[in-house]
Amino acid sequence: MSGQEQMQGAGQGNHGFAHPVPMKILVGVAAALIALTILTVLLSDFHFGAFDIWIAMGIAAAKGTLVALFFMHLYWDKRFNGFVFIASLFFVAIFIGFVLLDTHTYEDGVKQYQQDHPPSSHSVPLSGEHK
Amino acid sequence: MSQAIDSIHGDQGQLSHEPHVAHHFESAEQQYDSAKLGMWVFLVTEILFFSGLFCVYAVYRSLHPEVFLYAHQWLDKGLGALNTVVLIISSFTMAWAVRNAQLGQKKALMINLTLTLVCAGTFMGIKAKEYSQKFEHGTTWGASFHPHDNAFGETHDGGELKKEDMPPNTQLFFSIYFALTGLHGLHVLIGMGLILWLLVRAAKGTFGPEYFTPVDIVGLYWHLVDLIWIFLFPLLYLIH
Amino acid sequence: MTSIPMPEEGTLTTKPVVDETNYLKSAYGIKSWLLTQDHKRIAIMYMIGIGIAFLLGGLFALAVRLELWTPTKTIVEAATYNKLFTLHGAIMTFLVLVPSIPAILGNFVLPMMLGAKDVAFPKLNLLSFYLWLLGAIGFVVVLFAGDLDTGWTFYAPYSIRTQTAVALAATGAFILGFSSILTGLNFMVTIHKMRAKTMGWFRMPLLLWGLYATSVIQIVATPVIGITVGMLFLEKLFHIGFFDPKLGGDPVLFEHFFWFYSHPVVYVMILPAMGVISEIITAMSRKHIFGYTFIAFSSIAIALFGFLVWGHHMFVSGQSSLMSTIFSLLTFSVSIPSAIKVFNWLATMYKGSISLAPPMLFAMGFLFLFGIGGLTGLFLGTLNTDVHLHDTYFIVAHFHYTMMGSALIGLIGGLFFYWPKIFGRMYSHLLGTISFILIFVGFNLTFIPQFLMGSMGMPRRYYNYPPEFQAYHQWSTVGSFVLAAGLFTALWCFIHSLFRGEKAPDNPWGAVTLDWKTSSPPHHHNFDIVPPVTDPYDMDDVYWDEESKGYISRSQQAALQELAAGVSGTQEKNS
Numbered sequence: 020m021s022g023q024e025q026m027q028g029a030g031q032g033n034h035g036f037a038h039p040v041p042m043k044i045l046v047g048v049a050a051a052l053i054a055l056t057i058l059t060v061l062l063s064d065f066h067f068g069a070f071d072i073w074i075a076m077g078i079a080a081a082k083g084t085l086v087a088l089f090f091m092h093l094y095w096d097k098r099f100n101g102f103v104f105i106a107s108l109f110f111v112a113i114f115i116g117f118v119l120l121d122t123h124t125y126e127d128g129v130k131q132y133q134q135d136h137p138p139s140s141h142s143v144p145l146s147g148e149h150k
Numbered sequence: 151m152s153q154a155i156d157s158i159h160g161d162q163g164q165l166s167h168e169p170h171v172a173h174h175f176e177s178a179e180q181q182y183d184s185a186k187l188g189m190w191v192f193l194v195t196e197i198l199f200f201s202g203l204f205c206v207y208a209v210y211r212s213l214h215p216e217v218f219l220y221a222h223q224w225l226d227k228g229l230g231a232l233n234t235v236v237l238i239i240s241s242f243t244m245a246w247a248v249r250n251a252q253l254g255q256k257k258a259l260m261i262n263l264t265l266t267l268v269c270a271g272t273f274m275g276i277k278a279k280e281y282s283q284k285f286e287h288g289t290t291w292g293a294s295f296h297p298h299d300n301a302f303g304e305t306h307d308g309g310e311l312k313k314e315d316m317p318p319n320t321q322l323f324f325s326i327y328f329a330l331t332g333l334h335g336l337h338v339l340i341g342m343g344l345i346l347w348l349l350v351r352a353a354k355g356t357f358g359p360e361y362f363t364p365v366d367i368v369g370l371y372w373h374l375v376d377l378i379w380i381f382l383f384p385l386l387y388l389i390h
Numbered sequence: 391m392t393s394i395p396m397p398e399e400g401t402l403t404t405k406p407v408v409d410e411t412n413y414l415k416s417a418y419g420i421k422s423w424l425l426t427q428d429h430k431r432i433a434i435m436y437m438i439g440i441g442i443a444f445l446l447g448g449l450f451a452l453a454v455r456l457e458l459w460t461p462t463k464t465i466v467e468a469a470t471y472n473k474l475f476t477l478h479g480a481i482m483t484f485l486v487l488v489p490s491i492p493a494i495l496g497n498f499v500l501p502m503m504l505g506a507k508d509v510a511f512p513k514l515n516l517l518s519f520y521l522w523l524l525g526a527i528g529f530v531v532v533l534f535a536g537d538l539d540t541g542w543t544f545y546a547p548y549s550i551r552t553q554t555a556v557a558l559a560a561t562g563a564f565i566l567g568f569s570s571i572l573t574g575l576n577f578m579v580t581i582h583k584m585r586a587k588t589m590g591w592f593r594m595p596l597l598l599w600g601l602y603a604t605s606v607i608q609i610v611a612t613p614v615i616g617i618t619v620g621m622l623f624l625e626k627l628f629h630i631g632f633f634d635p636k637l638g639g640d641p642v643l644f645e646h647f648f649w650f651y652s653h654p655v656v657y658v659m660i661l662p663a664m665g666v667i668s669e670i671i672t673a674m675s676r677k678h679i680f681g682y683t684f685i686a687f688s689s690i691a692i693a694l695f696g697f698l699v700w701g702h703h704m705f706v707s708g709q710s711s712l713m714s715t716i717f718s719l720l721t722f723s724v725s726i727p728s729a730i731k732v733f734n735w736l737a738t739m740y741k742g743s744i745s746l747a748p749p750m751l752f753a754m755g756f757l758f759l760f761g762i763g764g765l766t767g768l769f770l771g772t773l774n775t776d777v778h779l780h781d782t783y784f785i786v787a788h789f790h791y792t793m794m795g796s797a798l799i800g801l802i803g804g805l806f807f808y809w810p811k812i813f814g815r816m817y818s819h820l821l822g823t824i825s826f827i828l829i830f831v832g833f834n835l836t837f838i839p840q841f842l843m844g845s846m847g848m849p850r851r852y853y854n855y856p857p858e859f860q861a862y863h864q865w866s867t868v869g870s871f872v873l874a875a876g877l878f879t880a881l882w883c884f885i886h887s888l889f890r891g892e893k894a895p896d897n898p899w900g901a902v903t904l905d906w907k908t909s910s911p912p913h914h915h916n917f918d919i920v921p922p923v924t925d926p927y928d929m930d931d932v933y934w935d936e937e938s939k940g941y942i943s944r945s946q947q948a949a950l951q952e953l954a955a956g957v958s959g960t961q962e963k964n965s
């Protein structure tokens with residue numbers, strides 16, 4: 020199989036930039052992704068308290084890394100493409116991080132206000148009073 | 151001064167141009183690298199685009215965890231997991247299709263693109279089933295959130311949803327659910343259009359070791375759509 | 391600015407001559423413009439489009455100023471007044487300032503500065519223009535068909551409740567965002583992949599560093615405004631409730647989303663202008679730029695810091711005091727790279743042989759006005775003074791000094807600088823100088839009174855005001871008309887040059903960057919033969935040539951001679 024791979028690789032013409040990903044890796048990554056999906060669904064039946072979300076996100080991040088590295092070819096690509104991708108996550112972190120920090124610090128003020136001004140039925144609708 | 155001569159590449163360059171290489175590029179490789187970087191930069195904009203909704207999710211889930219805990223029981227974990235697997239398979243066939251294009255395997259390329267398209271269609275079909283359930287139950291977004299009596303009762307997990315337990319602001323969960331999955335679904339539809347376009351071009355024999363850029367960059371787009379779903383699935387369906 | 395030579399009109403009967411050495415004559419007919427993929431022609435289409443939008447936005451501003459002549463109704467009703475300032479703000483930000491320098495000057499010179507034939511994705515470049523046009527049409531429809539009274543910021547929950555055309559304007563802004571992203575993406579890839587072979591990052595002209603930093607912001611920030619106006623759209627149509635307190639939503643969240651884009655975007659306006667100023671000052675002082683790497687990296691630093699300060703627009707919005715303190719602190723950090731730039735420009739001018747041609751006048755005007763705009767920003771970044779000054783005319787004056795006094799002055803200066811290259815015609819220096827004096831005097835006359843009345847508490851956006859502010863408002867209105875006269879003089883100067891201007895030499899200013907080493911106007915593919923890459927500010931590379939009334943590059947001449955003499959020799963060596 021690998022010998023055949025190399026022959027095909029050699030027959031690619033004169034461009035060095037085509038890099039077919041070996042079938043073994045593609046199949047392996049797909050299998051790992053499905054296995055991790057099953058794992059995260061199974062784990063969702065157990066309760067780990069505050070860690071639940073981090074476990075679920077950790078598995079998702081592992082799956083995402085597999086997709087980015089192998090399906091999206093970053094493992095072999097020009098390093099800058101990977102840098103661009105990671106930089107975008109950095110900006111997302113700043114965005115969500117600052118906003119969360121803020122909403123959490125003023126939330127106490129909102130709750131205090133709600134305590135001091137008990138809501139009448141029309142000001143906090145359960146649903147659907149917005150017309 | 152040899153440096154000066156190196157940088158002289160006037161119109162003579164055009165004569166040696168291969169087909170598929172636009173006039174302003176010097177080589178197929180420069181064109182390919184540019185397209186690839188351009189696509190990655192575009193994916194950055196997609197990530198930031200989705201980040202707005204992820205931010206809304208993070209804010210409201212952390213402020214109202216009880217809403218998410220309660221409302222997520224309306225979602226069918228099994229269908230969500232099935233859709234995850236369907237998308238992973240489509241990503242696999244897409245990655246395989248890129249390999250086919252690079253190796254000039256026309257028939258295999260078309261088969262894999264078709265399989266990707268079938269998976270995408272399956273994903274949207276399952277999504278449509280889930281959506282129609284939400285409309286039947288009246289569990290939709292924002293102001294239109296009026297859960298009917300048939301929405302309550304036994305859940306997919308075997309638990310029980312009681313109307314009197316429903317926390318205030320439950321409509322926020324479904325606003326987020328519809329916004330996120332709707333935007334994601336829109337991206338799946340656009341991806342299906344792109345793959346169809348690839349299929350037509352592949353049938354004409356456009357792609358081969360010399361020229362596979364469109365397959366590669368549509369592939370990148372498709373994997374990103376998969377990647378976003380990989381995060382959406384636990385965030386919406388698997389909540390404790 | 392709204393007139394270009396359409397060669398086909400006069401020459402249709404006499405059979406137009408296709409001239410590959412002049413991009414204006416390389417093809418004829420309306421289609422050769424509307425469907426062109428040539429970055430230079432796209433730049434000119436942007437120039438016309440943005441010029442018209444600027445005219446429209448400027449007329450709205452004059453109408454606003456005229457209305458404020460008296461404390462009560464002067465010319466229009468209150469509702470019309472709201473519409474006028476909203477459209478003035480929205481048109482000037484989304485249609486003029488954000489695209490202006492990258493789309494006009496950037497499009498024109500970026501590939502040439504790199505020694506490339508075009509941007510990396512010419513078709514996307516054209517698409518970007520048409521998206522801009524589509525977004526512009528959206529705003530024009532709002533203008534004629536509906537009302538818009540939210541201010542350019544579309545703050546929720548008012549924008550959700552108002553019956554005016556918010557959804558349509560939001561769609562327009564969304565489309566314009568796409569256009570902006572495509573330009574940024576194109577420029578970033580072009581700079582990465584299309585540089586001449588011997589051009590390293592630190593041999594790039596500083597305008598390219600400015601445009602690169604700009605494209606980072608366009609790429610990262612613009613999608614967030616896209617999703618924000620998208621959500622606003624869903625609020626209007628489906629009452630989705632993310633920002634609506636009635637449905638459990640949070641209006642402050644909207645402001646976070648809005649400013650995550652809209653703060654960085656002010657650097658989209660100013661960074662390219664700073665790049666243009668770097669080019670003008672070094673060429674006009676006949677001196678190598680002082681502190682090249684500092685200016686280059688300060689552009690990147692401004693772009694990155696720009697993402698950390700958005701909350702300073704929200705000090706009085708209900709943002710938590712913790713975040714306000716953090717944002718205030720970070721805001722001051724932006725002043726460091728900005729000041730680095732200003733000091734380096736001044737050091738470049740020090741002991742230079744300064745020519746006071748119109749581009750340099752505008753560049754020096756920029757330094758002055760940007761100084762005022764930047765320093766008044768410090769009062770607004772300070773928490774306690776901001777509480778007093780927020781939403782007063784002080785803010786209006788501050789951001790006009792940075793947006794109009796800096797970004798737009800940079801654009802006009804850049805137009806005066808690149809005009810000979812773009813159209814191959816010189817303009818009247820006298821007219822250019824008069825326009826500068828009128829613009830500079832008019833601008834300060836308009837906005838200094840606004841600083842004063844703002845600090846006394848006159849709120850912005852008000853239709854009526856107490857009589858004690860009338861004198862300030864009237865001075866401001868007078869200033870705005872002087873400013874308009876200056877802008878029209880500049881327009882007249884440009885149009886006049888197209889018909890009466892002398893033929894421009896290839897390099898009238900003695901700049902050393904590659905874009906000045908091709909013909910004026912440039913070759914259809916930018917260069918006949920790409921000139922050798924040198925230090926972009928090595929003034930010894932060029933000398934004045936009395937015969938052509940322009941500068942000539944020594945390295946380019948040497949390379950051409952070597953090429954002519956050595957063609958046969960190299961061929962032998964190669965075989």
